[in-house]
Amino acid sequence: MSKQIKYSKAIHEAFTYLLENHDEFFVIGQGLWSPWYVGETMKxxxxxxxxxxxxxxxxxxxxxxxxxxxxxITGFKPLVVHPRVDFMLxxxxxIVxxxxxxxxxxxxxxxxxxTFRAIINRGGEQGAQHSQSLQSWFAHIPGLKVVMPYDANDARDLLISSVLADDPVIFMDDRWLYDEVSFDKGLKLLDLKDVKPEIISTGDDLTIVGSGYTVKQIIDCKKEISKLGVEPEIIDLRILNPIDYNIILKSVEKTGRLLVVDGDWSSCGIAAEVICSVTEELNPSIFKSKPMRVTLENAPAPTSKVLEEDYYISKERIIEATKKII
Amino acid sequence: MSNFENLNDINSFTHFSELDISTISNETLIKMLYKMILIRKAEEKISDNVENGVIKCPCHLAIGQEAIAVAAGLSMIDGDKAFGAHRSHAHFLALNENTYSLFCEVLGKEDGCSKGMGGSMHIIDQKNGFYGSVPIVGATIPIATGAGLSISLKKEENISISYFGDGACEEGVLHESLNLASVMNLPTIFICENNLFSSHLRIDQRQPDLYTSRFALAHKIESKVLDGNNITELYKFMKNQFISVRKSHKPIFIEALTYRWKGHVGFREDEDVGVKRSQDLSKWRDRDPILLLVNELIKENKLSKEELKKMENEILEKIDSDWDKALNAKFPDKSNLNNFVYS
Structure with missing residues (x-):
C-alpha cells in the first residue's frame, strides 16, 4: 500500500524514533514547549x-x-534547535x-x-533579519558537516543519521518544505558517511544541481524545460559539506551543461563551489556552454512583497537561465 | 565593597587568610606541596624554553596561581569533569603529574596529550577528568555547564568544573551560562581565578568592582571569595562544596583572588605589553602559595628543610628527564592534518 509522508511529519518521526530508541539523545532549544516555533515538527x-x-x-x-x-563531549548525542538561522549566529x-x-x-x-538544527524561515515580509539561510557559511568550515534535505524521507532519515554521527552536524530544514509530500519509503537507518548526492530524475542534456527547497523549484520547472526540447538531469546535493562530486561529475560529463540553483547569495556560495569544483575536474572541451548559477539577489532580504518577488528565486529565473545555457 | 583605590597596597586585601593545616592529613599536605612545586618547576622549564625559542606556541603561565588548581584537583573524584582556558597547565598537571605529556604537547610532538595537535592552549586528559582547555575567552564556560547537564540527565553524583579568569567575566556567555545552570539546577562549579589582570589591563580599568562573584548573586548562585594563595583554605572549602554539589546538583561560584607573576603570555615577568608591575609583583611574591605552605609545614614540624630539598630535587630530576625525552620525541604523522577533521 502506498503511503504519503509530509516533510514536517517526517521530522517529527525522526525525533520520535530518536527519543524512543536512544537514551543518549535529547533535544534542547527555544520554543520546544510552544506550539508555533517549530511548526508541527515537534508537536x-x-x-x-x-x-x-x-x-x-x-x-x-x-x-x-x-x-x-x-x-x-561528555557522552550524549544531543540536538539543539534554532528556530531561525538568524538567531543561531x-x-x-x-559552533565554528x-x-x-x-x-x-x-x-x-x-x-x-x-547536531545544530538550523531552521530556514523566510518570506512573508519577514525582512532582513528573519530570512537568512547561510548554508555556504557553514559549509566553509572543516569539521562541520552540513545536511540540507529536500525529500521528506531524507528529512527523517538524515536527521536521524546526523544525530547519530560522531561529528558535529548542521541540519538545515526549510519551512517552505514543511507541507511538501513524498512517497513514504519507510524509515531507513543511514550512515551519514555513505550519503551521497542523489539523481532525482535522469536526463541527457543539462545537469541541474540544487539543495533543499531549490530542488523542489527545479522539479517544478521540469515540464517547462522539457518543452524547450532538453531533458534535465536533476541532482539533489543532500550534504553540502563535505560534497561528494562523483555523481555530479559523471552527470556533467554526459550532459556537457551545468546549472546550479542555490537559495543563498552567490558570492563564495555553494553554487560557486559546485561550478568551480566541476570545472577544475573536467576537461574544458566537454562543456557545450558556460556553467551558470541562479541564486538570491545580492542584497539583504527585503520586507515589501513587491521586492521579495525579485529577491527570492522564482521559476521564471530558473527557466531563463536554462534558456541561456541551451 | 570595591577596593580599587587600594589595589596597589597588598595589605589592604581583606580576603587574605592564614593557612591552617591542623585538619588536613599529612599525606594530603605533602601531596599539595609536591603538586604545587611540580607545576611551578614545569612551568619554569616551559618559560625558559619559550625564552630561548625552543617552544614556539603561545604559552600562558600560571606561576603564582598553583594553589587553586591543586586544591580543586585534590577535591575531584572519578567522573568529575573539569574544563580549562588559555592558562591551564596547572589544571592539567594537578590531575595528572605527566609532565612528559605536557612537554610533548607544547613542543608539538606525537606523545603530547593532544598528539601534538593542540599545543599549550589545547590540552586534554579525559581519563583523569580534564576535558579540555581552549584560548577563546569564556568559551568553555557553557561547555562545562553542558557537562553539568550531562551529569544531571544521567542522575550521577558528580560535578563539572569551569575554570576561567576575571577577563572572562566580561564575556556575555558567563552570564548566560550562570543563568542556565541556576534555572536548570546543574552541578557546575564556576571557579573564577581572579588574578587582577586580563592581558595588560588591570581589573579596575575594565570593571567597576574588584569582586566578580557579584555576578553569581544576580543569578541566585551561592558564591564565596577565597584567598587564592592559601591552599588549605581553598582545599577545605572545595572539598566540602564539591561533595555537597554532587548531591544537591546546584551550581556554586568560587572566586579565588590571586596574582599572575608572569605577563599575559610568554616568559617575561614584571612587564606585560608595556605595563610595569614590578612593585606589586615583589609584594605578591611574599605571598607565594608554595612558600606559605612550606613555612607552615616547617613551623608545625611536618616537614624539614632537608625533606623539602629532597622533594625539589626529585621534581627537578623528573622534569629534566621528561623534557629531554620530549625533545627527542617524534613529531606527528603528517596524515593527522587531514585524518582528524572528521570521525
Whole structure:
C-alpha cells in the first residue's frame, strides 16, 4: 500500500524514533514547549517524552548551544534547535570555533558530536533579519558537516543519521518544505558517511544541481524545460559539506551543461563551489556552454512583497537561465 | 565593597587568610606541596624554553596561581569533569603529574596529550577528568555547564568544573551560562581565578568592582571569595562544596583572588605589553602559595628543610628527564592534518 509522508511529519518521526530508541539523545532549544516555533515538527514531544529530554530554554543561544556541545563531549548525542538561522549566529563561536575543531585540536582524543538544527524561515515580509539561510557559511568550515534535505524521507532519515554521527552536524530544514509530500519509503537507518548526492530524475542534456527547497523549484520547472526540447538531469546535493562530486561529475560529463540553483547569495556560495569544483575536474572541451548559477539577489532580504518577488528565486529565473545555457 | 583605590597596597586585601593545616592529613599536605612545586618547576622549564625559542606556541603561565588548581584537583573524584582556558597547565598537571605529556604537547610532538595537535592552549586528559582547555575567552564556560547537564540527565553524583579568569567575566556567555545552570539546577562549579589582570589591563580599568562573584548573586548562585594563595583554605572549602554539589546538583561560584607573576603570555615577568608591575609583583611574591605552605609545614614540624630539598630535587630530576625525552620525541604523522577533521 502506498503511503504519503509530509516533510514536517517526517521530522517529527525522526525525533520520535530518536527519543524512543536512544537514551543518549535529547533535544534542547527555544520554543520546544510552544506550539508555533517549530511548526508541527515537534508537536507534543515534550508531553510524550518528558520535559527533561525535550528541553525548552532561556533566551541564550550561545550558552544553550555551548551546553549542547558540552553534553556531546561528555557522552550524549544531543540536538539543539534554532528556530531561525538568524538567531543561531549568536552561537557562532561555539559552533565554528569550538565544536568544529574539537576533535582535530585535541588529536582525536575527544569529539563534539552535537547536531545544530538550523531552521530556514523566510518570506512573508519577514525582512532582513528573519530570512537568512547561510548554508555556504557553514559549509566553509572543516569539521562541520552540513545536511540540507529536500525529500521528506531524507528529512527523517538524515536527521536521524546526523544525530547519530560522531561529528558535529548542521541540519538545515526549510519551512517552505514543511507541507511538501513524498512517497513514504519507510524509515531507513543511514550512515551519514555513505550519503551521497542523489539523481532525482535522469536526463541527457543539462545537469541541474540544487539543495533543499531549490530542488523542489527545479522539479517544478521540469515540464517547462522539457518543452524547450532538453531533458534535465536533476541532482539533489543532500550534504553540502563535505560534497561528494562523483555523481555530479559523471552527470556533467554526459550532459556537457551545468546549472546550479542555490537559495543563498552567490558570492563564495555553494553554487560557486559546485561550478568551480566541476570545472577544475573536467576537461574544458566537454562543456557545450558556460556553467551558470541562479541564486538570491545580492542584497539583504527585503520586507515589501513587491521586492521579495525579485529577491527570492522564482521559476521564471530558473527557466531563463536554462534558456541561456541551451 | 570595591577596593580599587587600594589595589596597589597588598595589605589592604581583606580576603587574605592564614593557612591552617591542623585538619588536613599529612599525606594530603605533602601531596599539595609536591603538586604545587611540580607545576611551578614545569612551568619554569616551559618559560625558559619559550625564552630561548625552543617552544614556539603561545604559552600562558600560571606561576603564582598553583594553589587553586591543586586544591580543586585534590577535591575531584572519578567522573568529575573539569574544563580549562588559555592558562591551564596547572589544571592539567594537578590531575595528572605527566609532565612528559605536557612537554610533548607544547613542543608539538606525537606523545603530547593532544598528539601534538593542540599545543599549550589545547590540552586534554579525559581519563583523569580534564576535558579540555581552549584560548577563546569564556568559551568553555557553557561547555562545562553542558557537562553539568550531562551529569544531571544521567542522575550521577558528580560535578563539572569551569575554570576561567576575571577577563572572562566580561564575556556575555558567563552570564548566560550562570543563568542556565541556576534555572536548570546543574552541578557546575564556576571557579573564577581572579588574578587582577586580563592581558595588560588591570581589573579596575575594565570593571567597576574588584569582586566578580557579584555576578553569581544576580543569578541566585551561592558564591564565596577565597584567598587564592592559601591552599588549605581553598582545599577545605572545595572539598566540602564539591561533595555537597554532587548531591544537591546546584551550581556554586568560587572566586579565588590571586596574582599572575608572569605577563599575559610568554616568559617575561614584571612587564606585560608595556605595563610595569614590578612593585606589586615583589609584594605578591611574599605571598607565594608554595612558600606559605612550606613555612607552615616547617613551623608545625611536618616537614624539614632537608625533606623539602629532597622533594625539589626529585621534581627537578623528573622534569629534566621528561623534557629531554620530549625533545627527542617524534613529531606527528603528517596524515593527522587531514585524518582528524572528521570521525
Amino acid at each position: 507534543d514531544l515534550d508531553k510524550k517524552f518528558g520535559k527533561s529530554r525535550v528541553i525548552d530554554t532561556p533566551v541564550s543561544e550561545l550558552a544553550v548551544t555551548g551546553a549542547t556541545i558540552g553534553a556531546s 549568536l552561537a557562532i563561536d561555539q 570555533t569550538q565544536a568544529a575543531k574539537w576533535r582535530h585540536m585535541f588529536g582525536n582524543n575527544s569529539s563534539a558530536p552535537a
